[in-house]
Amino acid sequence: MKISSAEFVISNSDVAKCPKEKLPEYAFIGRSNVGKSSLINMLTNRKNLAKTSGRPGKTQLINHFIINKKWFLVDLPGYGYARVSKSAKKVFQKFITSYFSKRTQLVNAFVLVDSRHEPQKIDVEFMLWLGENQIPFSIIFTKADKLSKNKLEVQIAEYKKKILEYWEEMPIYFITSSSSGQGKEELLAYIDNINKQ
Ligand code: GDP
Numbered sequence: 001m002k003i004s005s006a007e008f009v010i011s012n013s014d015v016a017k018c019p020k021e022k023l024p025e026y027a028f029i030g031r032s033n034v035g036k037s038s039l040i041n042m043l044t045n046r047k048n049l050a051k052t053s054g055r056p057g058k059t060q061l062i063n064h065f066i067i068n069k070k071w072f073l074v075d076l077p078g079y080g081y082a083r084v085s086k087s088a089k090k091v092f093q094k095f096i097t098s099y100f101s102k103r104t105q106l107v108n109a110f111v112l113v114d115s116r117h118e119p120q121k122i123d124v125e126f127m128l129w130l131g132e133n134q135i136p137f138s139i140i141f142t143k144a145d146k147l148s149k150n151k152l153e154v155q156i157a158e159y160k161k162k163i164l165e166y167w168e169e170m171p172i173y174f175i176t177s178s179s180s181g182q183g184k185e186e187l188l189a190y191i192d193n194i195n196k197q
Contacts, residue, residue, distance in 0.1 A: 022105055028110045029078075038142075127171075
């Protein structure tokens with residue numbers, strides 16, 4: 001898929017105020033600093049569509065972008081930032097669970113994980129929650145350029161092992177780098193194929 005237009009639509013903390021259009025919607029979520037903004041900018045060929053965060057955990061909003069006037073890309077707040085207070089975490093949980101349970105337009109959630117890190121409890125728990133709530137999701141391994149090919153394979157194998165403790169099979173996954181553009185075509189083709197169905 002070629003991205004011919006990518007525009008910011010609205011930011012808000014209330015799922016009821018998200019755009020009313022019944023366009024297919026794809027959400028991107030992950031721990032703060034995982035590389036989500038960089039990935040969104042890479043996918044949409046824009047330098048600053050999603051704000052890369054100097055201060056992780058700051059953007060606590062649901063951000064809608066419309067792509068090719070056909071589908072929404074949704075940038076969700078980064079989770080698991082240590083400096084956020086417990087009460088802020090609770091608000092965050094509510095807000096995210098309400099987005100995922102109420103947003104009927106949502107087609108797929110992309111859960112971003114840093115390919116350098118071991119499987120993190122918070123990510124696995126979040127995936128389990130998505131699974132329990134029948135929300136389709138895929139995994140995006142980010143920052144692949146930071147690892148050698150061998151090390152990357154080891155990391156992915158570890159991740160698979162962890163996931164297979166809970167699921168019968170590994171969900172669809174993508175290996176990406178916002179620096180090199182790795183994974184861009186695959187990810188966009190995946191979305192395009194679903195949109196065509
Ligand atoms: P966010 O908080 O998840 O939106 O993360 P950002 O996109 O702001 O990225 C966090 C940091 O990781 C920044 O310093 C980025 O430059 C860096 N980064 C993000 N993606 C990549 C990548 O694919 N490769 C490399 N080498 N660095 C990356």
